[in-house]
Amino acid sequence: MSVPIIIDCDPGHDDAIAILLAAGDPAIDLLAITTVAGNQVVEKTTLNARRICTAAAITDVPIAAGCARPLVGTRYVAADVHGDSGMDGPSFGEPTVSAVSEHAVDLMYRLLTGHPEPVVLVPTAPLTNIALLLIRYPEVTRHIREIVLMGGSTERGNRTPAAEFNMYADPEAADIVFRSGLPLTMCGLNVTHQALATPDVLARFEGLGTELGGICVELMTYFGATYRKLWGFDAPPLHDPVAVARVIDAAIVHCAEASVAVELRGQHTRGATVVDLHRHPDRPVNAQVALSLDRERFWDRIVTAVGRLGERADRADRAPRADP
Ligand code: RIB
Ligand code: CA
Numbered sequence: 526m527s528v529p530i531i532i533d534c535d536p537g538h539d540d541a542i543a544i545l546l547a548a549g550d551p552a553i554d555l556l557a558i559t560t561v562a563g564n565q566v567v568e569k570t571t572l573n574a575r576r577i578c579t580a581a582a583i584t585d586v587p588i589a590a591g592c593a594r595p596l597v598g599t600r601y602v603a604a605d606v607h608g609d610s611g612m613d614g615p616s617f618g619e620p621t622v623s624a625v626s627e628h629a630v631d632l633m634y635r636l637l638t639g640h641p642e643p644v645v646l647v648p649t650a651p652l653t654n655i656a657l658l659l660i661r662y663p664e665v666t667r668h669i670r671e672i673v674l675m676g677g678s679t680e681r682g683n684r685t686p687a688a689e690f691n692m693y694a695d696p697e698a699a700d701i702v703f704r705s706g707l708p709l710t711m712c713g714l715n716v717t718h719q720a721l722a723t724p725d726v727l728a729r730f731e732g733l734g735t736e737l738g739g740i741c742v743e744l745m746t747y748f749g750a751t752y753r754k755l756w757g758f759d760a761p762p763l764h765d766p767v768a769v770a771r772v773i774d775a776a777i778v779h780c781a782e783a784s785v786a787v788e789l790r791g792q793h794t795r796g797a798t799v800v801d802l803h804r805h806p807d808r809p810v811n812a813q814v815a816l817s818l819d820r821e822r823f824w825d826r827i828v829t830a831v832g833r834l835g836e837r838a839d840r841a842d843r844a845p846r847a848d849p
Contacts, residue, residue, distance in 0.1 A: 527554040528645055528772055531633055533591070534765065535563025535650035536573035536612055538748040542741060542827065543649050543675075543765035544574065548583045549830025552773040555583075556636050556644060559629035561591045563650040563694055564603045565611030570650075573612040575620035580740050582838035584622055591629030591654035595695035603690055606751050614747030615740045629654050634662045643670035645772055648702075649765035651691050652676070656698035659705055671708040675768040677785065677798030678714035679814060683756070688796030689714050692787060696796040700787040703798075709812045710771060711785055712778060713798065716815040717764035720823060722749065724760070729828045735835025736842075763827075770823050771815065777826070779817040784808035 532547055532555065534540040547555045558578070560571040571590040578588065594600045607613065625632065633654070637644050646669055648655050655672065658665060676691035676699065684693040692699045703709065722745040730738045730745070745761055752758040771778040784801040786808070788794045801808045 527552055529554045529556050529640055529642065530645045530647050530772055531557045531559060531636065533559045533561060533629070533646065533648040533650060533654050534574065535561055535565065535570040536577060537564040537570065537607055537650070537765070538612060538614070538744045539763045539765040540649050541573065541577040541612060541744055542763055543769050544577055545581055545834060546766045546769045546827050546830045547647070548581060548586065549834040550773050550826055553769070555586050556640065557632055558586055558588045559591050559633060559654055560588065561629065561650050561654045562593050562600055563691065564607040566602060567591065567593045569611040571624050572620070573610070575622045575624060576612065576617040578622040579620040580617065580838070581737055581834045582841050583834070587632060588622065588624040589627050589629040589632040590624055592657060595651060595653055595698060596656060597697045598695065601694050605755065608747070612744070615743040630658045630661055633658050634665055637665050637668040640668065643668055645670050646672045647768050647772060648672065648674040648676070649768055651694035652698040652702045653695045656701040659701060666705070666707055669707055671710065672702065673710040673712070673768050673771050675712045675717065675765045677711050679800045679802070680715050682797060683714055685793070685796070687791070687794040689798070692798055693796035696787055696789050700789055703785050703787055703811060710780060710815065711798065711812050712767045712771060712815040716778065716818050717767045718762045719818040719820060720763045720767050721760040722763050726824050729824065730831065733828070733832045733835055735832065735839050737835030737838055738831055741831055766827055767815065767818060767823070770826060773826055774822065777819045777822045778815045780813040780815050782810045783812055783814040784810055785812045785814065
């Protein structure tokens with residue numbers, strides 16, 4: 526039985542792979558892709574969602590653009606990590622997959638309330654759209670099974686020494702989500718840094734022999750170059766697919782109960798996720814926090830999903846066009 530999800534993302538190299546995993550793995554029923562300002566401005570993250578869906582022939586999943594700025598603070602983008610386009614590296618043609626005109630928050634509300642069972646939200650970006658959904662439509666919570674997000678960290682950050690980018694980009698939105706009372710799983714840097722796209726992983730994508738597999742290699746090669754330059758990584762961590770993998774098979778991502786609070790005021794710590802893994806009466810448990818990753822099963826699911834989508838897309842490209 527596939528799990529219905531909505532991905533809220535800011536493509537973004539790793540968001541793109543997360544979309545492919547969600548669309549290509551039979552354990553997931555991808556209801557929609559919503560976009561938000563994060564790695565780049567929302568116009569670019571939306572265009573990138575359209576680009577990756579066009580490349581993968583994902584034509585039956587609505588894409589809706591969401592918030593262009595955080596709830597309160599300054600808008601930051603991560604052009605240093607993802608490039609000016611937000612998904613530098615591969616050259617994409619003009620996308621044939623379009624976005625709907627409906628705002629992301631309204632699309633999420635309509636799909637959530639119209640679905641026969643509660644839906645899992647998988648945010649892999651700043652939480653602005655999710656927070657706004659909960660503010661605008663508070664009754665929607667009964668239609669949300671769980672929030673499984675990429676963001677935060679049990680240890681240090683990446684945008685600042687204390688704060689991970691998705692949390693740092695909109696701490697007030699993150700605070701609203703973490704205090705919502707909804708079942709929540711946090712896949713932070715402490716676990717996503719175990720999802721390294723090492724040369725043997727890139728070779729598996731190359732070995733698929735599909736155009737989409739080649740695009741993934743180009744995405745991870747670019748991402749790897751910026752991670753080497755900025756943080757001295759030997760291979761890029763594919764953050765966002767970890768959240769999708771947790772939904773696909775909980776055994777791939779080991780979690781523990783924790784109390785998580787988002788710092789809003791610290792001069793040097795704003796956006797930090799303050800995680801207490803030890804039960805304390807003053808800090809009630811409000812999240813499952815991911816601690817370790819089964820790398821082999823993680824990459825097996827992603828390579829298989831990309832292979833499935835890539836072969837289908839290449840067959841569609843080779844199919845004779847109907848006479849106009
Ligand atoms: O800190 C990593 C997160 O920030 C990932 O979601 C990446 O795509 C960026 O949005
Ligand atoms: Ca992201």
